[in-house]
Amino acid sequence: MRLTAGTSSRLGASWDGRGTNFALFSANAHKVELCLFDSQGRRELERIELPERTEDVWHGYLNDVSPGQLYGYRVHGPYEPEHGHRFNANKLLLDPYARRLAGRLVWSDAHFAYRTGSAREDLSFDRRDNARGMPKAVVVDETFNWGRREMRPNVPWEDTIIYEAHVKGLTQKRDDVPPNLRGTYGGLSSPAMIEHFKRLGVTTIELLPVHGLIDDRVLVEKKLSNYWGYNTLAFFAPEARYAQDNPLDAFRTTVARLHDAGIEVMLDVVYNHTAEGDHMGPTLSFRGIDNASYYWLRPDNPRFYDDFTGCGSSVNLTHPRVLQMVMDSLRYWVEICHIDGFRFDLATTLARGPNGFDRNAAFLTAIRQDPVLASVKLVAEPWDLGLGGYQVGAFPSQWSEWNDRYRSTMRRYWSGEGSLIGEVSRRMTGSSDLFNHDGRTQRASVNHITVHDGFTLADLFSYNEKHNEANGEDNRDGSNHNHSNNCGHEGPTDDEGIVVLRRQLRKNQLACLLLAQGLPLILAGDEVGNSQSGNNNAYCQDNEIGWVSWAGLGREGDDLTDFIGYITELRRRFPQIRAHRWLDGRRVDGSYGVLWLTPAADEMEEQDWNFPEGRFLAYVLGPVEHGQAPIFIVLNAAPEPIVFKLPKMAEYASWQQLLNTADVEQKAADFAPGSETTAPPRSVLAFAGSA
Numbered sequence: 263m264r265l266t267a268g269t270s271s272r273l274g275a276s277w278d279g280r281g282t283n284f285a286l287f288s289a290n291a292h293k294v295e296l297c298l299f300d301s302q303g304r305r306e307l308e309r310i311e312l313p314e315r316t317e318d319v320w321h322g323y324l325n326d327v328s329p330g331q332l333y334g335y336r337v338h339g340p341y342e343p344e345h346g347h348r349f350n351a352n353k354l355l356l357d358p359y360a361r362r363l364a365g366r367l368v369w370s371d372a373h374f375a376y377r378t379g380s381a382r383e384d385l386s387f388d389r390r391d392n393a394r395g396m397p398k399a400v401v402v403d404e405t406f407n408w409g410r411r412e413m414r415p416n417v418p419w420e421d422t423i424i425y426e427a428h429v430k431g432l433t434q435k436r437d438d439v440p441p442n443l444r445g446t447y448g449g450l451s452s453p454a455m456i457e458h459f460k461r462l463g464v465t466t467i468e469l470l471p472v473h474g475l476i477d478d479r480v481l482v483e484k485k486l487s488n489y490w491g492y493n494t495l496a497f498f499a500p501e502a503r504y505a506q507d508n509p510l511d512a513f514r515t516t517v518a519r520l521h522d523a524g525i526e527v528m529l530d531v532v533y534n535h536t537a538e539g540d541h542m543g544p545t546l547s548f549r550g551i552d553n554a555s556y557y558w559l560r561p562d563n564p565r566f567y568d569d570f571t572g573c574g575s576s577v578n579l580t581h582p583r584v585l586q587m588v589m590d591s592l593r594y595w596v597e598i599c600h601i602d603g604f605r606f607d608l609a610t611t612l613a614r615g616p617n618g619f620d621r622n623a624a625f626l627t628a629i630r631q632d633p634v635l636a637s638v639k640l641v642a643e644p645w646d647l648g649l650g651g652y653q654v655g656a657f658p659s660q661w662s663e664w665n666d667r668y669r670s671t672m673r674r675y676w677s678g679e680g681s682l683i684g685e686v687s688r689r690m691t692g693s694s695d696l697f698n699h700d701g702r703t704q705r706a707s708v709n710h711i712t713v714h715d716g717f718t719l720a721d722l723f724s725y726n727e728k729h730n731e732a733n734g735e736d737n738r739d740g741s742n743h744n745h746s747n748n749c750g751h752e753g754p755t756d757d758e759g760i761v762v763l764r765r766q767l768r769k770n771q772l773a774c775l776l777l778a779q780g781l782p783l784i785l786a787g788d789e790v791g792n793s794q795s796g797n798n799n800a801y802c803q804d805n806e807i808g809w810v811s812w813a814g815l816g817r818e819g820d821d822l823t824d825f826i827g828y829i830t831e832l833r834r835r836f837p838q839i840r841a842h843r844w845l846d847g848r849r850v851d852g853s854y855g856v857l858w859l860t861p862a863a864d865e866m867e868e869q870d871w872n873f874p875e876g877r878f879l880a881y882v883l884g885p886v887e888h889g890q891a892p893i894f895i896v897l898n899a900a901p902e903p904i905v906f907k908l909p910k911m912a913e914y915a916s917w918q919q920l921l922n923t924a925d926v927e928q929k930a931a932d933f934a935p936g937s938e939t940t941a942p943p944r945s946v947l948a949f950a951g952s953a
Contacts, residue, residue: 268323274359346564360399368395463830540574570648603639680875707780729796740799
């Protein structure tokens, strides 16, 4: 092969139709070798020293290397953990810019740069070659025929309804998905699933991590896996386990089909840590390429990592080249894969500087000015485990944020806790106390009751305690603070009274979620009563526990798909629910944004908000424009019925009942203004004003 200098301008392996340019960043390396492998990844065919170094990027161009070539790197430099350097050229390393992975990691002690079992621990040095058990990067041809019809849906923020799902878990047990597509990218866009998404009325599918990942050794030894995928090793490569052949093309085909159906695709991305773990972890990529650049090291002892993530280490985005990698990755998924948005796991870590979280951090600044990312949805999980890590409401106006205050408040409210109506009122109207600043609107709040991490909705009302024994950690893992309510029996029951109550509480939570201002997020499977048998941390359960059970689909009482679809239609019908201006009360001209009412339909005063053990909340959202209808919403979390009056408004002759979660058949009814009716125990009601 003819080797020339190539260019440092594009990191990774870039094929131009004639040959491939290889470029790798390392500020502290002494030499970088490119290793080419046979098509099976078993035999190293050639080892080539990259000839040029430009601004800490090592690069070279090989004229005869084409798509399909497997490769890795060996990086030479000092092995001085006490000074933050962990170079070991005996270890084959994965290119951080790998677009595709071949093979899976086969665990052995050879993947550690130190001698496992040595009394000197990671200060020792291991000379074994780990190449045989390493996944290899693959040179790819990025061209793809998107077709003339493929158009991005571009759903407005205020119309967005998110559905969080795991690629495999969503369809693995779905009988109407072809067997060869179950658990794959293709299963997501199968006709049955697209029809299901349409019935629900969701606009945006948020996928748990699909970046190339590895299964932790401790899980593999327990015959488990890192099912959720929060263990990233390759930020540019679609995970191969969800594809039958070419994962990049399989993924893009699925995105194109979902787009054709008008459905957006968001990715849950994990840039805050990598699969290499703490100082005793393996050397697979970043650690062996340039440990001191990629990770936050303790200033007083750089042998150890600053761990803001709970995963052993934290990626350091204050380094320009590390920040570049993350930005390049995001742009790649938007430009090459047509992704519509991202949810950033432990986003506080990404915005940390030397003094903690910084709203003007390099990462947030880079995002703000990037023209490619300006058109996509950005959602932060606004916390990490470090000091000052809880930052709900602190992200810039371009962002939306997971609002755990909504989750905990509504869980407590529908679990029977009193004296919460003031807090509930804020959560149902966009959480202005958290987000009404810097030009932000209600869409800043991503409201959710359940997500992948925690109880499912069915389990939220079936278990008071977590049951994570299958994880092999003696039930110590997972949250102990779930605000759940088993309705009088722990786990499954045939008691009809408990079954009916659980079903109604599920409906109440879903109704509130979709009637609340802000962006609703629904967990896949909650619509059909999916249970994880009380496991609230099923991260390692690639089995019946973690997969969505569709047994409740079509089963009366369990299947709430059409119920959700009905309320998503109500959400579209009443623009004040999707508002992007903060609400005010009664205005001088008599109009209003929101009116908070007592059961007697009087406007609430201070003593009404402080009603002891209050569990009843009623309010009217006024029309956005003249001629539109108001919507009157009643939340009764009390265990007894409460009589209330329909509000009197001169311009409306009647109130049409739209929703009663205690009414199985949802019978239509009209009520005269000022007339009395009853809110059943633990129910949500909604009415539309009619002229």
